[in-house]
Amino acid sequence: MTESDGVSVIDVAAVPESIDLVQNTFEAWWSALGIDSMEVRFPFETAIVEIAANVIEHSIRADGLEGVDGRRFQLELRAEDERLTAVFNDNGLPAEIDLSNVSMADLEDEDGRGLALALLSLESLDYTHEGGRNIWTLVCRR
Amino acid sequence: MMTVGVETVEGGVVISPQGRLTVVSTPQLRTEVSTRIEAGDRLIIVDLSQTTFVDSSGLGALVSCLKSARQAGGDLRLVAPTEQVSMVLKLTNLDRILQPRASVEEALHD
Numbered sequence: 001m002t003e004s005d006g007v008s009v010i011d012v013a014a015v016p017e018s019i020d021l022v023q024n025t026f027e028a029w030w031s032a033l034g035i036d037s038m039e040v041r042f043p044f045e046t047a048i049v050e051i052a053a054n055v056i057e058h059s060i061r062a063d064g065l066e067g068v069d070g071r072r073f074q075l076e077l078r079a080e081d082e083r084l085t086a087v088f089n090d091n092g093l094p095a096e097i098d099l100s101n102v103s104m105a106d107l108e109d110e111d112g113r114g115l116a117l118a119l120l121s122l123e124s125l126d127y128t129h130e131g132g133r134n135i136w137t138l139v140c141r142r
Numbered sequence: 143m144m145t146v147g148v149e150t151v152e153g154g155v156v157i158s159p160q161g162r163l164t165v166v167s168t169p170q171l172r173t174e175v176s177t178r179i180e181a182g183d184r185l186i187i188v189d190l191s192q193t194t195f196v197d198s199s200g201l202g203a204l205v206s207c208l209k210s211a212r213q214a215g216g217d218l219r220l221v222a223p224t225e226q227v228s229m230v231l232k233l234t235n236l237d238r239i240l241q242p243r244a245s246v247e248e249a250l251h252d
Binding site for chain 2: 016017019020023038042043045046049050053056057104105107108109110111113114116117120121
């Protein structure tokens, strides 16, 4: 992990166990910011965990059950005066995602809530595929 | 990291996930609940007072456990969710089918 004024960056393997590393990094970054509001923290943290899980799941699914060694993702957390930004980028296969078409799962469903939860928790969520990398940008007001 | 506490009480069993309930740790919860249902417990109380964070896979596990408990003729009730957990239950509307109780006592006698 690297860290400088309000910025924290990690680069980790695209495996489920990395979710804990993402949350540990978020907690350290958040503590350093000194923002008290849980009403800001919880939605942003929830969205970050959901997108991390989505990146990892997509890497595993797109590559087949065995996965491909070397699939990794980078997360940059950045605090500015009026907003907080998290940018994921990974070297997995392009994700076929239409964020305008995401809706919350039905009550009895056991999955299908992740992206909808992230969208509800953020000011904005964008996905692009550039230069062979998937890029997710998450923004919330601070 | 998460640990799961299990305590048998009169009328049911209290399962207490402690820490983060995410994609990494949901198998532990699912296993514990299905073990208790197979052992004959019918009222499963999930005490969330020490669950610091739940993601969508954790929510999916709670829905799955609720369905398993009801299929066995029982029920699953949530108790004392922390702030982040209450938030995601509301955002996903799951508080309609997993309406939290304030205490284990209340969940036992509801």
